[in-house]
Amino acid sequence: MTIDRDISLDAIAARIDWIAEAPDETLVASAPQLAAELLALGEAILERWLTAHGGIPTQGAVEGFRLLALHRQGARGDPSFNACRETCRELVYQHNLAQSAPIGPQAVRALRLGAMVARHLALFIGGKLEVAGLGEFCCSSRPLRQSDAAAPAIETVISGA
Amino acid sequence: MSGKYQKVAYYPGCALEGTGHAYNRSTKALGKALGLEITELKNWNCCGAMEVKNIDPKLQTYLSARNLSIAEDMGFSTVMAPCNGCYHNLKKAEYDLANDPASREVNGRLSNKAGHKTYEAGKVETIHALDWIKQAIGEQGLKERVKNSLRGLKVANYYGCMYTRPRHIFPEKDRGPGSESTSQPHFMDDLLAAAGAENVEYPLKTACCGGAHTLSDSDTSTKLVLNLLTTAEACGADVIATECPTCHTGLEMHQARAEKVFGKKTSVKILYFTQLLGMALGLSPRKVGVHENFSESRDLLRAKGLA
Numbered sequence: 001m002t003i004d005r006d007i008s009l010d011a012i013a014a015r016i017d018w019i020a021e022a023p024d025e026t027l028v029a030s031a032p033q034l035a036a037e038l039l040a041l042g043e044a045i046l047e048r049w050l051t052a053h054g055g056i057p058t059q060g061a062v063e064g065f066r067l068l069a070l071h072r073q074g075a076r077g078d079p080s081f082n083a084c085r086e087t088c089r090e091l092v093y094q095h096n097l098a099q100s101a102p103i104g105p106q107a108v109r110a111l112r113l114g115a116m117v118a119r120h121l122a123l124f125i126g127g128k129l130e131v132a133g134l135g136e137f138c139c140s141s142r143p144l145r146q147s148d149a150a151a152p153a154i155e156t157v158i159s160g161a
Numbered sequence: 162m163s164g165k166y167q168k169v170a171y172y173p174g175c176a177l178e179g180t181g182h183a184y185n186r187s188t189k190a191l192g193k194a195l196g197l198e199i200t201e202l203k204n205w206n207c208c209g210a211m212e213v214k215n216i217d218p219k220l221q222t223y224l225s226a227r228n229l230s231i232a233e234d235m236g237f238s239t240v241m242a243p244c245n246g247c248y249h250n251l252k253k254a255e256y257d258l259a260n261d262p263a264s265r266e267v268n269g270r271l272s273n274k275a276g277h278k279t280y281e282a283g284k285v286e287t288i289h290a291l292d293w294i295k296q297a298i299g300e301q302g303l304k305e306r307v308k309n310s311l312r313g314l315k316v317a318n319y320y321g322c323m324y325t326r327p328r329h330i331f332p333e334k335d336r337g338p339g340s341e342s343t344s345q346p347h348f349m350d351d352l353l354a355a356a357g358a359e360n361v362e363y364p365l366k367t368a369c370c371g372g373a374h375t376l377s378d379s380d381t382s383t384k385l386v387l388n389l390l391t392t393a394e395a396c397g398a399d400v401i402a403t404e405c406p407t408c409h410t411g412l413e414m415h416q417a418r419a420e421k422v423f424g425k426k427t428s429v430k431i432l433y434f435t436q437l438l439g440m441a442l443g444l445s446p447r448k449v450g451v452h453e454n455f456s457e458s459r460d461l462l463r464a465k466g467l468a
Contacts, residue, residue, distance in 0.1 A: 079327060082326060082327065083322055083326070083368075083369040084368075084369065086344055086366075086367045086368065087365070087368050087369075089344065090364040090365070093364075094364065112395060113362070113364050113392070113395070113396070116364070116365070116388060116391070116392040116395060117364050117365065117368075117392075119388055120365055120368050120369075120385065120388050120389075120392075123381070123384050123385050123388060124368075124369050124385065126381075127371060127378065127381035127384075127385065130378065130381065131378045131381065
């Protein structure tokens, strides 16, 4: 699934809120599609950060997911970006649950939790776009991590994985 | 009881003498109830927190190393720090001194100037309060001591950011069964489950709360915290258990601010894991400092038979 490249972060957040608050019947009726959409919305959020910083969002994948590749791309040279590492991994996890669970309560729960995780990602990236230092609380070993900036390009990492 | 960590040095740090006093009180009360001995570092200093670290990380390394040096001088091989920020900074200092010659040079120079022994990496182990209880008492030991089970209490465990990040300063984590995980931490879940609590699935247990920007960008922090709170409620939690004074205060203050500024009221309660374990061992809410929390949880504790 692809998301309109020009969609704003606010519009992404509004769509995530809609999924989080949709009635069970709506979620049950299209669980696999909505799970895929949440993942794509997560990718779109990270794309906003990368393009705002002059980067070209990777089309590659890490562990089979572009979202994780985009996160790794964003974190290079910016350790505070790792404050959303587990958020991205949780989004992938809830996506997988929603995709693999039988259509029913389990899938609905995974979609709702996935939407809340995606909302957190949107809030975090939106916050970082306002104040770049957001997330530095946990990753303030910046001087030791500056060498990450010289790490191999994401495509190299992926092909070598 | 394993005997490991039976007697440790205690580094409360600044927050536990201020906004996190309930954590200080409950950590000490819990240790006493479990028969564990803690001895506070003499003349300890700030760990360097965020402010020093952001301006001069090597000075922060020295400040934390001085605390480790005090522990060594007092004859301890282990120092326990309940605050995630202090714990993180002592671990970071240990990593820096082991791996960065420039940090060793600065630490040596400043230690000489201050007139105390230069701390060398590997002399003192830094542990978190979670490691302390988990290793010294363990789940089985806790189960045997529970007098007032947390049965019926649904808990979302929130670990915050500094307990697991960055991964390279925590070499003892991610070592397989029995060790803590940096991607899915579980020590707090394990201990509270042993005390009878029902842990709910909580997908944001290490997500950012915006802590460092709580004053400079309050709206972002409030929105992040509000999502942590609403997600915990969606997961069915009565309580968010915390293990960091900064997280705890942030959750409490922004819970109130979310209602005031955004009109979003949440009712999930916020308690330190040490308060919950203390009450499970039969200590009164007052003994573990529930009255010092900003958020009011006594109705819930009464309903659950804990007060």
